[in-house]
Amino acid sequence: MKVSLASALGTCFGVKDAISLAMAPEFAGDLTIVGQLVHNPQVNVSLKQNGVDLVNGIEHIDKIKTKKVMITAHGAAEKTKQKLYEAGFVVYDASCPLVMRVHKTVKDMVARGYFPIVIGQENHVEVKGIVGDLEDYVVINSEEDLEKIRDTGKKKFGIVSQTTQQVEKIESLAKAIEEMDCVEEVHFVNTICQPTRDRQIAVRELADTVDLMIVIGGYNSSNTKKLVQVCEEKSVSVFHIESSSQLEESWFKDRKHVGITAGTSTPEYLINEIHEDILTIAKKMESLETETV
Numbered sequence: 001m002k003v004s005l006a007s008a009l010g011t012c013f014g015v016k017d018a019i020s021l022a023m024a025p026e027f028a029g030d031l032t033i034v035g036q037l038v039h040n041p042q043v044n045v046s047l048k049q050n051g052v053d054l055v056n057g058i059e060h061i062d063k064i065k066t067k068k069v070m071i072t073a074h075g076a077a078e079k080t081k082q083k084l085y086e087a088g089f090v091v092y093d094a095s096c097p098l099v100m101r102v103h104k105t106v107k108d109m110v111a112r113g114y115f116p117i118v119i120g121q122e123n124h125v126e127v128k129g130i131v132g133d134l135e136d137y138v139v140i141n142s143e144e145d146l147e148k149i150r151d152t153g154k155k156k157f158g159i160v161s162q163t164t165q166q167v168e169k170i171e172s173l174a175k176a177i178e179e180m181d182c183v184e185e186v187h188f189v190n191t192i193c194q195p196t197r198d199r200q201i202a203v204r205e206l207a208d209t210v211d212l213m214i215v216i217g218g219y220n221s222s223n224t225k226k227l228v229q230v231c232e233e234k235s236v237s238v239f240h241i242e243s244s245s246q247l248e249e250s251w252f253k254d255r256k257h258v259g260i261t262a263g264t265s266t267p268e269y270l271i272n273e274i275h276e277d278i279l280t281i282a283k284k285m286e287s288l289e290t291e292t293v
């Protein structure tokens, strides 16, 4: 059984930078992260072990006991940051520059008279940050949501996307919006970030050559779930796991080639650990086959 890693996988620079900032020794015991820094359970456990507190969002501001707070890589609305400053916190901003590019793009569109449409998950922290300073907007996530656009009564629309969406989905939804009879003008900027695109391209290429894919990442990680979707679209068998303890030997029986990928919030040590465990299973399978022959 051959085992291959995707040519692009795992933690992106935005997540790496945010984790390094949160783990800095000077913050130990005096930092609260507002919202999940990354959607990965193991990273959150390490942060807690390092004395970092976590609250789910700005609505839990009354539970913050530290002087220092951190905005996550997913970004936050200016209003949210303002609220934290006004409450007297020292605010460290780990917003990824590629998320901030989406905030700027959508605000520029509004200033130029376009009604903003964000393609993504309405309840995702990144999307809440993107729309948090806008007076009016629409968030759509599928063709079923297109009627929300008609309901605005507007004709000129600006479209951006959550950074971790799937490229083909965003392009097809933008095209569907352009073709709506109520729409006169569309300005579409595809704001999916490059690390997300690289991981989607790499998983697509690898999925064509394997008979099983293992996708590693948090169950609540948007971009990890998109990698799983790409494998499903390719009709290759796929298992989504968060830790090596979830691996089952039976998945690998009679497989010739197994691929591994991981979302942008999955730490490198975890990928290495799972890779090693799969290589061990591969050796075991080979020796069993030899014994049978």
Ligand code: SF4
Pocket: 012, 013, 014, 015, 073, 074, 096, 097, 098, 099, 163, 164, 193, 194, 195, 196, 223, 264
């Ligand atoms: S997934 Fe993209 S936007 Fe999000 S933190 Fe990583 S590089 Fe930045």
